[in-house]
Amino acid sequence: MKALVLSGKKIMWAVSGCALLLALLFVFGSFGDSLPTFSGEEQKEVREVNIVTGEFKAETADGEEIETYRWDPGTIFAEKGEPLQLNIYGVNGEEHPFVIEGTEKQGVVHQGNETVVDVQFDEEGVYRMICTTHADFETDGPMVAYIVVGG
Numbered sequence: 001m002k003a004l005v006l007s008g009k010k011i012m013w014a015v016s017g018c019a020l021l022l023a024l025l026f027v028f029g030s031f032g033d034s035l036p037t038f039s040g041e042e043q044k045e046v047r048e049v050n051i052v053t054g055e056f057k058a059e060t061a062d063g064e065e066i067e068t069y070r071w072d073p074g075t076i077f078a079e080k081g082e083p084l085q086l087n088i089y090g091v092n093g094e095e096h097p098f099v100i101e102g103t104e105k106q107g108v109v110h111q112g113n114e115t116v117v118d119v120q121f122d123e124e125g126v127y128r129m130i131c132t133t134h135a136d137f138e139t140d141g142p143m144v145a146y147i148v149v150g151g
């Protein structure tokens with residue numbers, strides 16, 4: 001077999017070829033990192049929000065027992081497009097089926113268990129998370145939390 005003998009010129013070509021390749025990789029590699037995402041918005045970190053189900057109970061002067069179930073906190077602030085992870089823990093009440101306005105999100109919170117919901121709002125506004133069992137005063141509510149989405 002013929003030994004591979006490289007002249008000085010060939011070595012120079014090989015070295016500059018490698019250098020060019022590295023430079024191209026560097027340039028395109030860093031472009032890949034700095035290019036904006038398709039939506040033009042930077043990826044935002046998921047923010048966890050911890051919520052519990054609570055209950056107010058009282059006895060009126062004439063001996064009537066009244067109660068209301070609540071989401072606590074009852075107001076949640078978010079930014080437009082911010083990914084939220086709602087961790088909802090059931091404390092009071094056996095179960096709370098819920099819907100979140102403006103989304104397809106729904107679920108059930110069971111006592112002693114955590115229900116996790118990923119949600120994101122692309123428009124500013126106030127969105128209600130409504131327990132469909134305790135939606136108003138007549139049904140031991142209003143079990144409604146307000147998600148306030150700003151720009």
Ligand SMILES: [Cu+2]
Nearest residue numbers: 096131134143
């Ligand atoms: Cu409820």
